[in-house]
Amino acid sequence: xxxxxxxxTATLLTLALGTSTVxxxxxxxxxxxxxxxxxxxxxxxxGSESITAEVSxxxxxxxxxxxxxxxxxxxxxxxxxxxxxxxxxxxxxGFETEPTVEEGSCPNTAAWVLSDITIDQQIPASxxxxxxxxxxxxxxxxxxxxxxxx
Amino acid sequence: MSTSTSPWTPTSNPxxxxxxxxxxxxxxxxYTDRSAGEGMRCSSAFRLNGNSMLTAEHCNGNSFxxxxxxxxxxxxxxxxxxxxxxxxxxxKTYSNLMYTGGQYTNSTISATGNYPYYTLPFGVxxxxxxxxxxxxxxxYTGNWTQFGYADGxxxxxxxxxxxxxxxxxxxxDECIGSDSGGPLAVYDPANGRVIPVGIQSATNGDRTDxxxxxxxxxxxVTYAYGGATLG
Numbered sequence: 001x002x003x004x005x006x007x008x009t010a011t012l013l014t015l016a017l018g019t020s021t022v023x024x025x026x027x028x029x030x031x032x033x034x035x036x037x038x039x040x041x042x043x044x045x046x047g048s049e050s051i052t053a054e055v056s057x058x059x060x061x062x063x064x065x066x067x068x069x070x071x072x073x074x075x076x077x078x079x080x081x082x083x084x085x086x087x088x089x090x091x092x093x094g095f096e097t098e099p100t101v102e103e104g105s106c107p108n109t110a111a112w113v114l115s116d117i118t119i120d121q122q123i124p125a126s127x128x129x130x131x132x133x134x135x136x137x138x139x140x141x142x143x144x145x146x147x148x149x150x
Numbered sequence: 151m152s153t154s155t156s157p158w159t160p161t162s163n164p165x166x167x168x169x170x171x172x173x174x175x176x177x178x179x180x181y182t183d184r185s186a187g188e189g190m191r192c193s194s195a196f197r198l199n200g201n202s203m204l205t206a207e208h209c210n211g212n213s214f215x216x217x218x219x220x221x222x223x224x225x226x227x228x229x230x231x232x233x234x235x236x237x238x239x240x241x242k243t244y245s246n247l248m249y250t251g252g253q254y255t256n257s258t259i260s261a262t263g264n265y266p267y268y269t270l271p272f273g274v275x276x277x278x279x280x281x282x283x284x285x286x287x288x289x290y291t292g293n294w295t296q297f298g299y300a301d302g303x304x305x306x307x308x309x310x311x312x313x314x315x316x317x318x319x320x321x322x323d324e325c326i327g328s329d330s331g332g333p334l335a336v337y338d339p340a341n342g343r344v345i346p347v348g349i350q351s352a353t354n355g356d357r358t359d360x361x362x363x364x365x366x367x368x369x370x371v372t373y374a375y376g377g378a379t380l381g
Contacts, residue, residue, distance in 0.1 A: 043186060043187060043189075044189060045187055045188055045189070046188050046189050071191065071282065071327055071328055072327055073326075073327035074186055075307050075308045076307060078358075097356055097357070104296065104304065104305030104306060104307040104308075105296070105304050105305065105306055105307055105351075105352035105353060105354045105364055106307055106352055106353050106354070106357070107206075107208045107306055107307060107308060107309060107330060107351070107352050108192075108206075108325070108326065108327055108328070108329050108330035108350060108351065108352055108353055109183070109190055109191065109192055109206075109208060109209055109210075109327060109328065109330045110190070110191040110192075110282065110326075110327035110328035110330075111183075111186060111187075111189060111190055111191070111327075112189055136358055137358065138322075138323045138326040138327065138357045138358050139323065140323065
């Protein structure tokens with residue numbers, strides 16, 4: 001498994017996901033070409049600090065980076081493909097399964113995976129917290145909307 | 151930095167994460183993967199021959215602990231060399247009980263016997279009791295075969311060919327990462343128990359949508375271990 005940090009540009013995402021190709025059960029739908037996602041994703045070396053949490057969201061670097069952590073199968077994890085601001089205090093982050101396994105099934109182990117997403121929209125200084133809505137992650141519906149202080 | 155977690159996250163360790171010997175099927179087991187590193191997570195399955203416990207072979211560690219660090223046992227007799235995604239955890243004591251209910255409940259039921267999978271009709275209910283999904287109902291769909299592979303075989307991504315597997319339909323966000331190694335069983339109402347039928351291995355399709363849950367048949371496993379007894 002590749003533990004290295006990955007950085008994709010919108011161009012690469014468009015090339016990778018724009019074909020709607022179904023690869024061994026891993027379906028990929030087109031990402032909006034207008035959305036630019038700059039992120040790094042890796043497996044946490046020591047697993048989750050929280051024993052039972054399904055997802056953890058944090059604002060880093062004065063709100064310029066969103067860190068989203070969750071349990072994922074590292075062989076076929078999901079990656080962020082869209083960041084959409086509904087309002088200036090509510091952001092929606094979409095994930096899709098990355099078809100890294102071209103032919104085969106996905107082993108159902110799990111690792112605590114970190115995604116650091118650079119936010120391209122400046123959060124106003126007057127905003128104390130934002131709501132992060134998560135789409136496309138295998139987590140319970142109750143966990144899909146998290147409020148984060150910035 | 152400010153961090154928020156799910157607002158409904160329990161503050162105490164759930165029983166599956168805090169099991170003690172004799173360890174049960176459906177326990178949350180952590181290990182250091184020999185290639186992926188620390189903090190990896192799987193589930194345990196049924197007791198075998200009264201002295202070991204099944205899990206998936208691709209839970210690729212040498213030793214296993216609960217979330218709070220209790221020693222669950224060590225890797226024993228992996229069957230990947232004969233294309234089965236199964237191995238044993240040994241050197242501790244193990245129970246014939248299987249966790250039931252959700253991810254955070256402590257209810258259990260006896261899990262004994264070995265269900266003849268070939269008698270299961272399409273669509274019959276199968277229970278999965280994984281540490282991530284908790285107890286969920288799946289719909290049995292028979293042999294799972296990947297195109298280009300022999301009947302009942304597929305390419306377990308990153309691991310190679312694995313065989314003697316069946317498929318079951320799963321709802322979104324059920325049968326997902328960390329359920330690997332967990333028990334699949336059929337309810338036996340006449341005897342108030344469940345009968346083992348599979349060991350969770352993989353998924354096919356988008357796990358946030360309706361997808362296939364893939365498991366190794368327990369009958370193939372006991373055959374490989376020389377007519378072993380489950381439960």
